[in-house]
Amino acid sequence: xxxxxxxxxxxxxxxxxxxxxxxxxxxxxxxxxxxxxxxxxxxxxxxxxxxxxxxxxxxxxxxxxxxxxxxxxxxxxxxxxxxxxxxxxxxxxxxxxxxxxxxxxxxxxxxxxxxxxxxxxxxxxxxxxxxxxxxxxxxxxxxxxxxxxxxxxxx
Ligand code: RB5
Numbered sequence: 001x002x003x004x005x006x007x008x009x010x011x012x013x014x015x016x017x018x019x020x021x022x023x024x025x026x027x028x029x030x031x032x033x034x035x036x037x038x039x040x041x042x043x044x045x046x047x048x049x050x051x052x053x054x055x056x057x058x059x060x061x062x063x064x065x066x067x068x069x070x071x072x073x074x075x076x077x078x079x080x081x082x083x084x085x086x087x088x089x090x091x092x093x094x095x096x097x098x099x100x101x102x103x104x105x106x107x108x109x110x111x112x113x114x115x116x117x118x119x120x121x122x123x124x125x126x127x128x129x130x131x132x133x134x135x136x137x138x139x140x141x142x143x144x145x146x147x148x149x150x151x152x153x154x155x
Contacts, residue, residue, distance in 0.1 A: 006045030046074030
């Protein structure tokens with residue numbers, strides 16, 4: 001399985017540790033984040049990971065910034081992305097089972113490395129359940145597709 005990982009300047013160390021952890025478990029990791037602690041604007045990596053996911057060049061994406069918020073907001077602007085910020089494994093697992101999340105995000109300033117590993121483990125292990133959840137995912141996609149036109153119409 002191939003996983004894209006992206007980060008900003010505050011999450012370089014956590015990005016490296018998570019990448020090594022995933023590689024030790026046999027995952028292929030594509031790093032598109034910064035490797036420098038010089039100030040780096042998180043939308044750049046959020047967008048890169050999102051594009052790799054929607055273009056199916058990777059199976060899933062992981063995003064890390066200070067809180068996980070900014071970088072996931074950027075990724076969620078790409079059609080087809082469902083990026084979820086999680087600070088604990090339960091939400092991560094349910095975000096896959098119910099929300100079919102294709103990117104997980106977390107904050108290097110919020111959680112420690114062991115929690116981050118647990119989040120990643122639970123999320124990768126979980127499977128989307130489909131069924132009743134699909135209608136809701138379809139509704140989200142519909143909002144995505146029509147919102148621009150509605151905004152133009154002034155609705
Ligand atoms: C950078 O200072 C910080 O704003 C960023 O890492 C992230 O937390 C934004 O959501």
